[in-house]
Amino acid sequence: MLRSCAARLRTLRVLRRQPGDARLPGSQPGSGKLRSFSFEDVTEKDQALPKPSWSKDLRLLFDKFMKKCEDGSWKRLPSYKTSYTTSTIQDIRAFFSGSIPLKEELMSQARLFTRSFEDGLGFEYVMFYNDDEKRVVCICQGGLYLQGPPGFLHGGALATLIDITLGTNAMVAGGPVMTANLDISFKRPVPLCSVVVINSQLDKVEGRKFFVSCNVRSVDEQTLHTEGTGLFIKLEPGKSLI
Ligand SMILES: CCCCCCCC(=O)SCCNC(=O)CCNC(=O)[C@H](O)C(C)(C)COP(=O)(O)OP(=O)(O)OC[C@H]1O[C@@H](n2cnc3c(N)ncnc32)[C@H](O)[C@@H]1OP(=O)(O)O
Numbered sequence: 001m002l003r004s005c006a007a008r009l010r011t012l013r014v015l016r017r018q019p020g021d022a023r024l025p026g027s028q029p030g031s032g033k034l035r036s037f038s039f040e041d042v043t044e045k046d047q048a049l050p051k052p053s054w055s056k057d058l059r060l061l062f063d064k065f066m067k068k069c070e071d072g073s074w075k076r077l078p079s080y081k082t083s084y085t086t087s088t089i090q091d092i093r094a095f096f097s098g099s100i101p102l103k104e105e106l107m108s109q110a111r112l113f114t115r116s117f118e119d120g121l122g123f124e125y126v127m128f129y130n131d132d133e134k135r136v137v138c139i140c141q142g143g144l145y146l147q148g149p150p151g152f153l154h155g156g157a158l159a160t161l162i163d164i165t166l167g168t169n170a171m172v173a174g175g176p177v178m179t180a181n182l183d184i185s186f187k188r189p190v191p192l193c194s195v196v197v198i199n200s201q202l203d204k205v206e207g208r209k210f211f212v213s214c215n216v217r218s219v220d221e222q223t224l225h226t227e228g229t230g231l232f233i234k235l236e237p238g239k240s241l242i
Contacts, residue, residue, distance in 0.1 A: 048079040048127070053120025054141065057195040057219045061139045065128045077127040077136075077168065081115040101242065114164060121145040123157070127165060129172050134202035136169040141195045153190040162214060162228045165198045170210035170232035173202050177210060177232035178241075184228040195219050208234040 050059055068074040102110065114123040125140035140161050148154030163179055170177045190196055200214035209231060216226035235241075 044080040046078040047081060047115050048077065048125070051119050051124070053143075054124060055193065055195055058124060058139060058141045061195060061197065061219065062126055065126075065137065065139065069128070073132065074128045074130050077129055077172075079115065079126070081111055114160060117143065117145055123161065125161060125164075127168055129168075131172075134169070134173060136165055136172065136200045138165040138168075138198040138200070139195065140198065142190065142192060144192060147192055149189060151192055153192055153194075155184075155186055158186070158190060158216065158226060159184055159228075161198060162216065162226070163230065165200050166212040166214055166228070166230035167232055169200045169202050169212045170230075170234075174205065174208075174210055174232075174234045176235045178235060179230060180209075180233045181231040182228065183230070184226060186226050188223050188225045190216070190225050196225055197221075203229075208236070210234065 050062060054062070065074060066076065069076055114125070117123065121143040122145050123140065123142065125138050127136055127138045129136050138161060142153040142157055142161075146154050146157040148157070159182065162184060163182055166182075167177060167179055196216050196218060198214050198216050200212055202210065202212050204211040210233075211229070211231055213229045214227070215224060216228070217224055
């Protein structure tokens with residue numbers, strides 16, 4: 001969870017960078033409550049860019065959304081496997097009020113699980129964000145190691161993709177959040193290695209509660225695979241999680 005949080009926070013910082021700002025994520029000076037996180041030394045490869053393991057459908061969709069990014073209405077969200085220095089982990093520890101259950105030596109080995117597979121075998125995905133419409137779209141391809149029923153994507157793998165998409169939507173709107181509730185209706189199974197589009201929408205914000213919904217459709221939009229809603233709670237700095 002921690003690495004997921006940190007990765008998303010880095011994504012968030014990229015979103016807040018101004019056009020032309022060439023600094024690395026997290027290195028910008030200025031105000032903002034996420035300033036305490038330091039990612040200056042992160043030099044990881046952005047995983048949300050085309051790879052040889054991507055199918056033609058994923059590549060075409062990526063190009064389509066990159067085109068939408070040209071006028072600034074949509075933004076591509078970078079994504080990393082994450083590796084942290086001790087100082088970065090200490091930053092995170094401070095934010096989470098000492099409630100991280102892992103020792104530092106184990107923390108340094110932990111990885112964001114959606115980015116832990118070999119290219120093409122697990123989760124391949126890219127998210128795009130539209131601030132005006134409060135939408136996050138995730139284009140994704142579930143690889144061979146994500147099988148549930150023979151030839152189909154595991155429901156838990158799809159739930160994971162939904163969780164990170166809805167969570168990202170809540171987070172770009174409100175800052176660090178955690179999933180409190182997910183409600184998913186599986187309507188049609190997703191063929192393994194096929195590409196689907198998760199279209200999410202921030203529906204409502206009530207105090208620290210962010211309500212987000214989504215549907216999951218095939219590339220040609222003809223098949224509605226899944227519908228889901230999620231409740232994400234914005235974390236209170238200093239409030240212990242455990
Ligand atoms: C930083 C980026 C992360 C992005 C997404 C991460 C994806 C993940 O995998 S997260 C991991 C899975 N999720 C978890 O492990 C979360 C476990 N739960 C928790 O830690 C806590 O319950 C947490 C953080 C969600 C909320 O705790 P806390 O900040 O103390 O909130 P709390 O004061 O209890 O509740 C705040 C409000 O939310 C409501 N609420 C909290 N949980 C729920 C719930 N499950 N269902 C409905 N409402 C809820 C409360 O009723 C309260 O409402 P109101 O303000 O109207 O009275």
